[in-house]
Amino acid sequence: MRVSVSWLREYLDLPADLPAADLEQALVDLGIEVESIVDLRSTVTGALVVGEVLDIEELTGFKKPIRFCRVDVGAANGTGEPQEIVCGARNFAPGDRVVVILPGGVLPGGFAIGARKTYGRNSHGMICSAKELGLGDDHSGIVVLPEDTPAKPGDDARPVVGLDDVVVEVEITPDRGYALSVRGIARELAHALGVPFRDPGLAPAPGATAEPAYPVEVRDTVGCDRFAARLVRGVDPTAQTPGWMRQRLTVAGVRSISLPVDITNYVMLELGQPMHAFDADRITGPLVVRRAAAGEKVTTLDGVARTLTAEDMVICDDTGPVSLAAVMGGETSEVVASTTDVLFEAAHWDPVMVGRTARRHKLFSEAAKRWERGVDPALPLVAIERAVGLLTAHAGGVAGAEILDLDHVRPPAPLTLPVDLPSRRVGVAYSPERVVSLLEQVGCHVTRDVDRLGEDPGTAGVPAGGGADVLTVVPPSWRPDLTDPADLVEEVVRLDGYDRVPSVLPTAPPGRGLTWQQRRRRAVARSLAERGYVEVLAHPFVAGSLADLLGLPADDPRRAAVRVANPLSEEEPLLRTTLLGPLLGILRRNLGRGHRDLALYEIGAVFHPRPGVGAPPAMGVDRRPTDAEFAAADAVVPDQPRHVAVVLTGDVDPAGWWGAGRPAGWADAIEAGRAVLAAADLPADRVEVRAAEHAPWHPGRCAELLVDGVVVGHAGELHPAVLAALELPKRTSAMELDLDALPAAPVAPAPTISGFPPALIDVALVVDERVPAAQVQQALVEGAGELLEGVRLFDVYASEQLGAGRRSLAYKLTFRAPDRTLTVEEAVAARDAAVARAAERFGATLRGA
Helix, strand or coil: CEEEHHHHHCCECCCCCCCHHHHHHHHHHCCCEEEEEEEHHHHCECCEEEEEEEEEEEECCCCCCEEEEEEECCCCCCCCCCEEEEECCCCCCCCCEEEEECCCCEECCCEECCEEEECCEEEECEECECCCCCCCCCCCCECECCCCCCCCCCCECHHHHCCCCEEEEEECCCCCHHHCCHHHHHHHHHHHHCCCECCHHHCCCCCCCCCCCCCEEECCCCCEEEEEEEEEECCCCCCCCCHHHHHHHHHCCCCCCCHHHHHHHHHHHHHCCCCEEEEHHHCCCCEEEEECCCCCEEEECCCCEEECCCCCEEEEECCEEEEECCCEEEHHHCCCCCCCCEEEEEEEECHHHHHHHHHHHCCCCHHHHHHCCCCCCCCHHHHHHHHHHHHHHHHCCEEEEEEEEEECCCCCCCEEEECCHHHHHHCCCCCHHHHHHHHHHHCCEEEEEEECCCCCCCCCCCCCCCCEEEEEEECCCCCCCCCCHHHHHHHHHHHHCHHHCCCCCCCCCCCCCCCHHHHHHHHHHHHHHHCCCEECCCCCEECCCHHHHCCCCCCCHHHCCCECCCCCCCCCCEECCCCHHHHHHHHHHHHHCCCCCEEEEEEEECCECCCCCCCCCCCCCCCCCCHHHHHHHHHHCCECCEEEEEEEECEEECCECCECCEECCHHHHHHHHHHHHHHCCCCHHHEEEEECCCCCEEEEEEEEEEECCEEEEEEEEECHHHHHHHCCCCCCEEEEEEHHHCCCCCCCCCCCCCCCCCEEEEEEEEEECCCCHHHHHHHHHHHHHHHEEEEEEEEEECCHHHCCCEEEEEEEEEECCCCCCCCHHHHHHHHHHHHHHHHHHHCCEECCC
16 A cells, blocks of 8 residues: 555654654554655656746647747746747646756656757757656646646745655555555554554544435345445536545555545545445436345446356346445446436445455455455444545535434454463563553553453462453454454554564474475485476466366266365366376466476375365364364365376477487386386385376376385376367376375395396397286396396387287396306396296297297
8 A cells, every 4th residue: 555644644743854764664663564665756856846838839740739838937947037848738728837847857767858959949848747747647738737826937846746745655464454544554653653643533423314315225234234325416527636635546556537436535545444436316216235146247347247146245226236345336327427416335344255256256446455354344424424525525516414324233342361461472571551551552442350260370460369460352443353362462562562572482392303204205306306307386276177178087086176165266266186287287388488398397285075074163263172173173174195296298308419309208207107106215126017098198108107006196198188178289298196105115125235247138028019018027027036136128129020919128137146256057047037937927039039
């Protein structure tokens, strides 16, 4: 939020010489983040003066109208002679007073002004528009000062146009919605600086009358627990927004629209109460405040026709919805250029409803931003009185004596606070009087009592009788965030000063280091990174259509997903059941940014619902849940196994002067799975890789990874239909593996290191092409016996000479004995035994034999 210091001074006695640094520090000490503090005087350097247009000469023969002006700038130019300036704007006439920057000045953005010849005339300076001065976006014409402006030619124009002010921009946390207003920030600064505060929210306002200002029915008093309205008749539709109001709106980043609308925005910024102005003549029949019917439509002020849901709230007349309540008004009832009767509405809406409606429709208006953070329910009548007063003062009209106020607001619930709780929680000695004083500064109503059943005798604040002082605290209406004694403790600490809280780090208890699961995950991540994969972190939220894009069968358990109760986006309301969907989305995004060779991986949780578990029990914050409550709540939490997945496309080995590159393929994805299992310290003899069919992989290029005969993952090339649906390159491959399904690594025996030379023998076996190479390798290991140190597949070959449906698998066998050099006969015998086992199991024959 952006606000000028001059506006704050209307309700706060700020010291006249308060440095900007002290103002910033005061806000920071209160826990309010300061984005910037800008002295507007410094944004324009040089001579910026008031000028009076003496005469205008129209220049012709150019592509656009050009005017040669003589402007009286007093003695500001050093000569007292009129200043000659060329200008293209046409919204001023002789006798008007304007804002002139003389040569040598610099406008916002570093735009330097000088004397130059243009359009055949000498121009000395510039007549400025609001945009050029940084006062707004209007560049259609220059700034023409009102006739009653007291400044004369040659006077400094900065105070006249508001460039003598200081603008503060703050970032408000979601729990402090009251600070999204001049009223809220002024109150906070009053606490910090110890200066008087005049609360505009306590201004007198007339109450409801027996005759309502307009017939209104509220059908849902939970979604709208207060609705107030008042009518102003006979307004001058041509009345303009006063310059001081337009200037403050511009500083706050709000565009000026029309006087009635600007007044509602001004009151919202001033008090924090969002309002709406209806054209009473464009409303048909009484107003009804209700929940929308599913599928009902309303066209909002931004011109968008919005389809509503049953959770949205609307304001309707006889024609249907005329406003999306608390978020944005509708086109059919908005104030227009001919409006003469204005109906002001100020209400109080349910923050949860407003927040969900704004997110559902992607309509984050300034009003919705305040409603979802909490608005003072005591403000509607004060805001309406303020708006009516401003409108009648600047546009005439007669304020109706009838006032509507449908009030169903529940009073805030009192909180019980042991007076010594802040001291015990924070470690700073706060006296009972100090605690009471600080809470009353917040606006709380505090009463003291003695709890004779106090459980903490001997602490600060305990009276001699043995009981503990207890405070009964009623939070003010503008602080809906104060709902727990801990919130009150935070307020005491915040207002007393965070700098008083000792910065003492607790002694860390002795730890046991990483668990074996943590060590495994780190080892897997390191192994993939060393192989060139780049780690990414994807959002766990997915759309319901993702299962269709991945081609998952109708009975696939991955289709059953957990729906988030309050999703960040209605387009992605589900939690992922596989890492591949979000990971492929990241792959596509990087491809769209020009990257072609990609290898990505992610280690993260997936979410599987537990069917039939029902709803979790309702648990408060006043006590620790019982074991039964915790168990019941934990039973509803979805299973969250941790998976690892990789995706790769493009070239694994790039091409260059050294030769052709090698494209990534299904084998690389399978090898990534093997690397993960190896990094998990699982012995190779417990790992099996075999052909499989599993969506979303290509049925002929998919493998399943097994550990001890249990499937733990799949790898291979993705199905062409999936690649087409996701617009990914052909041959894109992927692997996904369930890390939590892997058994703990066995205790690894110390390796036996032999100093004797190895015997290296290659064998090429011809087998049926349907026989997995991994199973042939396992047979060789079993048959070779203890002398076999290692085996590796290094070639796969198929040809017509081998026969249809046959292929050759070439393995490199390494034999070594721990205590001697092997003889040729021993090595050959071990090789023959290995080949014999493969022949017995798969009918393998030596190639060329």
